[in-house]
Amino acid sequence: MGTPGSWSNRYLLRVVQKLAGDVPVRMAEDGPGKRPVGGPLQPSVVIRNPRVLPAMVLTPEIGFCDGYSQEQIEVEGDLVRVLEAAYRPARSAMTNVLSRWLDWAQANTLRGSRRNIHHHYDLSNDFYRLWLDREMVYTCAYFPHEDCTLEEAQAAKMDLVCRKLWLRPEETVVEAGCGWGALALHMARHYGVRVKAFNISHEQIVYARERAKREGLSSRVEFIEDDFRNISGRFDAFVSVGMLEHLGKANYAEFGRVIRRTIGDCGRGLLHFIGRNYPRPFSVWIRKRIFPGAYAPSLHEAMNVFEPQDLSVLHVENLRAHYAKTLEHWLARFEQSYQAVAERFGPVFARGWRLYLAGSIAAFRVGGLQLFQVVFAGRKCAAQPWTWSNLYAAETEPPAEEQTQRWIRATS
Secondary structure, three states: OOOOOOHHHHHHHHHHHHOOOOOEEEHHHHOOOOOOOOOOOOEEEEEEHHHHHHHHOOOHHHHHHHHHHHOOOEEEEEHHHHHHHHOOOOOOOOHHHHHHHOOOOOOOOOOHHHHHHHHHHOOOOHHHHHOOOOOOOOOOOOOOOOOOOOOHHHHHHHHHHHHHHOOOOOOOEEOOOOOOOOHHHHHHHHHHOEEEEEOHHHHHHHHHHHHHOOOOOOOEEEEEEEHHHHOOOOEEEEEEEEOHHHHHHHHHHHHHHHHHHHOOOOOOEEEEEEEEEEOOOOOOHHHHHOOOOOOOOHHHHHHHHHHOOEEEEEEEEHHHHHHHHHHHHHHHHHHOHHHHHHHHHHHHHHHHHHHHHHHHHHHHHHOOOOOOOOOEEOOOOOOOOOOOOHHHHHOOOOOHHHHHHHHHHHHO
């Protein structure tokens, strides 16, 4: 590769600098970055090992992210701000080839989905407990007020989902991709429904079952370790929070068929998912190192779940700013536990996950990623609200549990 100051390295550095746009990139040997008079050090990327330069030219995203994870690249200044400034939708030819190969290698078949989910979610419950909220909710929170705690915002998100589904006591709900079980338990406890929740992460299902038993909700919530494709039975409502990203476009039609056979013409449902403004592949580095099999659809692509099944889309909301704020909380908690993560999993893993969380904040801030909630129903569904005014007025009304008790008293 040559010496650090060789002509070839200098040439590759100039190419990398051009690709980086407004973000200063320099070799560590060139000394400290520029500091305006009386101001902070200018945010910049510092190359500590010139061996990363060819990879940064061929596959900029993977070259930078792997280099950062392996401590061959450092970032001076605010990591999130640097990633925001460097955010580019453009892709190299080599990246496109790798993206297509990942589409094939990580296809979400029955076997492939289990492998992909195991890679991301079965790291250990203790790892996620370090930086998630008390309920272990690993999806976008909802902040009715900007000064909400993460715990308050996740509870508000679960309640918002329940209000959008206009759940009523003793109705039946099926949940596809239930995580550690927080939403299913919330629906049962506060809205009096019965839930069957499906997930293929063994660690999460074991945790959810133990929690349901501990909280006396096992009779109302059944956690099933199985793929969404095997869901059967008829339910009043279908909900899936944070699972569409795991399916891949090839499985949207089957997902729609599963929804239709579970709620028929008369049920309703909600999908909550990371999306895009227009179709393009998901981050190759995230798919390779963090989140295999991931794909964030545009709204147009997501409609392929509903349209073939004659399901009516009733309400769409974009909570992009709320996911950026959720991730800010996660990253702050992750940093507080960084040493414990590094000791358990190693520094490459810890730096990689720091970069994943910081890069996700940047993507939501600049609009590269969106967070959609779509409410839908069968064409004969009678249990629909006349307006949606209750969604946000309810944030100043009594807690959901008290409202449920009022409903029971009024109808008894």
